[in-house]
Amino acid sequence: MRREQVFWGWGEPGAGPSLGEHAEDYLRGEIGIDGGVVSPPVELDAVRLSEPVLDAALRARLEAIVGAEAVRSDREARVLRCRGKSYLDLLAQRAGACEDAPDAVVAPGGHDEALAVLQACSEAGVAVVPFGGGTSVVGGVEPLRGAYESVISLDLARMDRVLAVDERSLTAVLEPGLRLPEADHALAAHGLTLGHVPQSYEWATVGGCVATRSAGQLSTGHGRIDANLVAARCATPLGELATLDAPASAAGPALRQLLAGSEGVLGVITEVALRVHRLPAMRRFEGWLVPGFEPGCDVLRALVQSGTAPDVARFSDEAETNFTLAFAGAGRAAGAFVGRRCLLVCGWEGTPESVARRRREAARTLRRVSARYATQRVGREWVASRFAGPHLRDGLIDRGVMVETLETATSWSNLPALHDAVHEALRGTLAGCHVSHLYPTGASLYFTVFARADAADPAGQWRALKDAATDAIVAAGGTITHHHAVGRDHARWLADEDGDLGVELLRAVKERCDPAGVMNPGKLLPD
């Protein structure tokens, strides 16, 4: 049985990094928390669950397909698959509000079993919510029932095989339930790596990344998951959907780009062929302090447009730089330009020649805007804490802190206006932002928001901020999501992104392969 997350947070207490004294001090001063644990999660036994409702004949049919032990209705299985890991999810899970947990957790062993499960559920009228790593922060795994009485969580944990590795073509065919570290472990034996490292790396699955168009910390260098997707196979209620494994094609619209980002509403991805990358000969990470956000953006733009970008580039605005340094205990002493210092972390991977060449170019361009080298230590610290955020969040929520992130992307020309518009919408909170992914035509912006949680209505407090920020993003021309996906939380704004007819076309596709509407109701497409 593979390791599972705790139902109320990111990891077992003590298993990951915990909130340091500096961070707690800083937040006490900035947002006025009291200190100490004010809001602990309930125990598993205290979680409120409803009796599972699943037709006996369907249960028997599902057990015949996947085996009796792969159809679970026990408390632990249902509670863990009740939600993802957004702030709103964690608030509800910590409070033990799992009345709407899935009625059963069904784990197919492969494509054929997944296909049979979907057909059975479609015929029986039972909603199906695919569940990979369960790390959605947009309500993507919420067990909504749509028009139906029952809902199952389709757990992909058993579909975790490496089906093929082609060292010559640099591709691997993987099952969707494979977690990213497991995929990398298997690939390392071939001298290869996925090159896909989202902050959810520890728990996220290959299939979940494809279904949500994930981007990772290395995506500036190695491309988003959709850019690395060579082919996909999908089980739908009406049968198999599979795209050809070809490096490129002009054979009509790219179906694999319809499956990427489909978020389980068409079916479930059962196999993916991904481009993989050779393990780099060397890695180097370092920090810089740049006197201002716009000059730093200009540097990053110049590097990515000249093809010399670092593989990882995380560039914090002044607000984020301040709290990042404060959390690390570096405070105001950490650098020059107090009040106008923006922290840039750059990472390069590859041959020594490629790393050295691009580093030189970055240094030259950064010095031109009077940036100051902040040593490899800053880079190494970033690497060491690259997965820390969601662990720290558990401790922050314990202490009564509202903490969440949101993200968008736009063209280089529009980036300053979008940055300002979102900050304006988040006014009254402690909010900071970093540029997280570079493209020749633009970049993404990733905001982290802290506030003292409103004890009376913490969910409503965040919802109001999220609505304001998303409305501001849409008004300022940004995408509603650069890498978190749509799920339940962004569905209301999908027509702002795709237009009414665009949404209608996606709905037409869904209706054709899921006529009963059992696949992940309430996600991606607005009601």
Next chain:
Amino acid sequence: MRREQVFWGWGEPGAGPSLGEHAEDYLRGEIGIDGGVVSPPVELDAVRLSEPVLDAALRARLEAIVGAEAVRSDREARVLRCRGKSYLDLLAQRAGACEDAPDAVVAPGGHDEALAVLQACSEAGVAVVPFGGGTSVVGGVEPLRGAYESVISLDLARMDRVLAVDERSLTAVLEPGLRLPEADHALAAHGLTLGHVPQSYEWATVGGCVATRSAGQLSTGHGRIDANLVAARCATPLGELATLDAPASAAGPALRQLLAGSEGVLGVITEVALRVHRLPAMRRFEGWLVPGFEPGCDVLRALVQSGTAPDVARFSDEAETNFTLAFAGAGRAAGAFVGRRCLLVCGWEGTPESVARRRREAARTLRRVSARYATQRVGREWVASRFAGPHLRDGLIDRGVMVETLETATSWSNLPALHDAVHEALRGTLAGCHVSHLYPTGASLYFTVFARADAADPAGQWRALKDAATDAIVAAGGTITHHHAVGRDHARWLADEDGDLGVELLRAVKERCDPAGVMNPGKLLPD
């Protein structure tokens, strides 16, 4: 009025390169043609046309939308928009068989007019065939009527404006009817270029390239058109479809990748936002002779997988090398390894540093397989003749030669098997192949085929070869088209690429935005 192609071929006689003495001699020896013009095209006046059928009320409505002068039913307009430029198209055009020419040629002046034209045709039940450059080689602009009595050619010639250039974000918003040289001319004033150079460059339009997922000679370096597509706007019978201009997004399936390759069956692309490229500081082209096809493919694979590929790489197999050298008059004297020599043309663009670095890497890798440097002259000759093929074809057809090309792509691992399978299917012809586009995971194969035309049934002769080659491609796991698109000619095989359910999903999309089925009937989707 912009310059137009001749109705029966690629260009006015004498306007482009013509067939040389060496080529004629070689073909006389190899395929037994007689020499001299045996099959000239008919004069325009001798072309057979039917009386145009277009409801008077609809004509009046169309004239009210686009202006009377933009609704044409004259002989020249109809004949030129009767077909594209495949061998089969040219056979029919040269014979003057234009009985099925469009009933009218309607040229909207912008998005709103295009939208109104499509709505009018959808209501009246008249088929609409979008026409950009008219260079389709897969029957993409054939004026098929579908279920209807009348068909119009929707000519995009008037929609040829540059709507916006963003030098900061390296994007340009262009109208679809803009020809590629016109786009490059306008962009050059900003120090920019499309970086998109298909062999049809002289005539092809921006919108046509997007609608057919075009790849150009520089696509190894600058990416296919679909990789450079930032956003698209489309007029459909049911209204506008527009995608957000963002560098990347996780907001569900990528609608722009549904419009790319849509081949006019959903609507007509009315605006595209493309990533553009800075004009390179330098260009260098050179030739190499490699002792064998597989070692050369290994070199190209190593270069593209290490990120040091040339921007242009054209690598001919032994058969193509032989006729390329013979056509150039170089014959068997041109290089070493007689009988096992494969011509490679490499082109680099960019900063002197980038060109020098990648050239060094290519030379080092090529010398490792005992390749011989064949001078910059070979490279310059390739550049000088890079658009010659379709001009030479006119002269070849004059002389009774069957001449056509076909193309596919697959993974590096599968490339040798696919190469052999297609050659086997073309046995009995003079056929050669080159690798034309490199990807980290694979490459494309482009075949050119010559034979003495079967005077009794030249079309049937090619159809039999094309069927055999496409069946072989499908059986060997290649894509049915890497950059020529599907059109009418590949539609039969689309389900081999996308699966039955995949085709059904595309059909569902079409039915949602084109319920009357007026948009480009008989193309892309099999009947």
